[in-house]
Amino acid sequence: MIRWFGAFVGYMLYRFPGAFIGFMLGSLIDNMVGNRGKGGGFKQVFQQPSSQRVTPADFELNLLSLASLVIKADGNVNQRELDFVRQYFVQSYGRERANATFKVFNDVIKKREISAQNICALLRQRTRYESRLQILHFLFSIANADGSVSTPEVNEINRMAGYLGVQLRDFESIKAMFFKNPDSAYKILEIERTATEAEIKKAYRTMAKKYHPDKLQHMDEAYRNGAEEKFRKVQEAYEQLQKERGF
Incomplete structure (x- = not known):
């Protein structure tokens, strides 16, 4: 992005004051370029009125x-699914910010x-792999x-x-958390039904480490709750x- 390039050049020339000026000028250029594009970048797509008191972040709007x-995938906009999303955003970002996000959307x-x-x-x-896994879990929810x-x-x-x-x-593992069948436990642990006792224990340790809530401490409470789930x-x-195996 131009703003960061401007900050870098400004820093090289005038250190921190120059970095600040370069960043501001670059931001202006970024916005001008975004406004000219038709469906091009997220800056233009997610632009909102300057009078908006609470500003939703790009991440919230993307999500x-x-x-x-x-919600629209099966051709039926279900009210319970809509309510789930609204409740999730209120829990994550607070009612005021959530309302602002829905308004811009x-x-x-x-x-x-x-x-x-x-x-x-x-x-x-822009996100870590474990965060993207949580996004999938949110979408399945x-x-x-x-x-x-x-x-x-x-x-x-x-x-x-x-x-x-x-x-x-990983997709199949998260998917299996929402379907009950004889293979669900194996799919969640990412192993085959033929797995040995030692392989099951190893898979459990691997998956417990991958999905440990501590990996999402940098994210909002609702995401951490999803990680715990x-x-x-x-x-x-x-x-x-x-x-089942008796060990």
């Missing part, structure tokens, strides 16, 4: 945009075509808010997972296999 695609973004590929590409660049996850919703989330750079095994599902899967 809400992906949520809207999942409804006034600006909802009226344009939302590109899951572009949004996920940006999130892939939305789909499950009405009591079941439909095939079109699974396909939509699977498409987003690919754009986010999430490995198929994933961690609990891993524990439940392991305990189920312990009982």
Whole structure:
């Protein structure tokens, strides 16, 4: 982005005062370029009125945009799914900020075509892998808010997972947390039914480490709660296999 280049050049010439001036000038250029583009960058897509008292971050708007695609995936906009998303945003960001996010989304973004590929590409660049896993868990939670996850919703989330750079095994692990069948525990732990006792124990340690809530301490409370839910599902899967295998 031009603002960071400007800050770098300014710092090289005039140290910190120059970095500040370069950043401000670069920001101005970024905004001008964004406003000229048609559906180009997120700056232009997520631009909001300067009078807005609470300013939603790009991340919140990106997340809400992906949520809207999942909700519409099966052609049925379910009220329970909408309520889940609103409650999640209120819990994460507070009512005032959540309302501001929904307002910008409804006034600006909802009226344009939302590109899951572009949004996920940006999130892939700017978020850690464990955060992207939590995004998938959030999207599945939305789909499950009405009591079941439909095939079109699974396909939509699977498409987003690919754009986010999430490995198929991790996608299947999170997906299995929302489907009860004889293979669910194995899929959550990312192992085959033929796995030995030693392999099950090793898989549990690996998955418990991958999904440990401490990995999301940098994120909001709602995300940390979601991480705890994933961690609990891993524990439940392991305990189920312990009982089935008798170890």
